[in-house]
Amino acid sequence: MLKAKIFVQLKASVLDPQGKAVSNSLHSLGYTAVSETRISKYIEISFESDDRATVMQQTEEICKNLLANPNTETYHFELEQQN
Amino acid sequence: MLKAKIFVQLKASVLDPQGKAVSNSLHSLGYTAVSETRISKYIEISFESDDRATVMQQTEEICKNLLANPNTETYHFELEQQN
Numbered sequence: 001m002l003k004a005k006i007f008v009q010l011k012a013s014v015l016d017p018q019g020k021a022v023s024n025s026l027h028s029l030g031y032t033a034v035s036e037t038r039i040s041k042y043i044e045i046s047f048e049s050d051d052r053a054t055v056m057q058q059t060e061e062i063c064k065n066l067l068a069n070p071n072t073e074t075y076h077f078e079l080e081q082q083n
Numbered sequence: 084m085l086k087a088k089i090f091v092q093l094k095a096s097v098l099d100p101q102g103k104a105v106s107n108s109l110h111s112l113g114y115t116a117v118s119e120t121r122i123s124k125y126i127e128i129s130f131e132s133d134d135r136a137t138v139m140q141q142t143e144e145i146c147k148n149l150l151a152n153p154n155t156e157t158y159h160f161e162l163e164q165q166n
Contacts, residue, residue, distance in 0.1 A: 031141055033132040042125035049116040
């Protein structure tokens with residue numbers, strides 16, 4: 001079994017309103033050292049397969065076609081062997 | 084400058100409807116090897132500080148009081164030195 005660990009993040013140039021809201025809350029709560037907050041998605045997909053090449057290719061397709069918005073987001077992932 | 088890299092995940096016992104929806108979509112698209120999908124939050128907080136002990140303690144408080152719902156979610160984080 002293989003598990004894909006996928007990060008889908010807003011491009012650095014894209015404003016993150018949810019992160020901005022968290023930063024503002026943290027400042028109000030007294031955490032004045034906080035300079036920036038960015039909120040992203042972390043997705044784990046488990047595959048009933050041990051074929052790394054196929055799972056790698058399928059995960060790439062899934063990120064491109066379903067999980068990430070190519071206009072505003074980037075993604076990266078790694079595969080991990082599961083028992 | 085320190086950056087806190089925080090994962091906020093649903094407890095394993097809690098149903099993840101968003102992940103279930105993605106799994107169903109992937110099966111419909113022909114990715115039949117997919118057995119489970121879990122969707123989590125990944126949050127990066129940048130601190131204008133190099134005091135690891137304080138930042139560690141503040142991040143712990145922030146996770147507990149703002150970012151994670153203790154009833155349904157768990158969190159873990161690591162600190163990374165930034166230039």
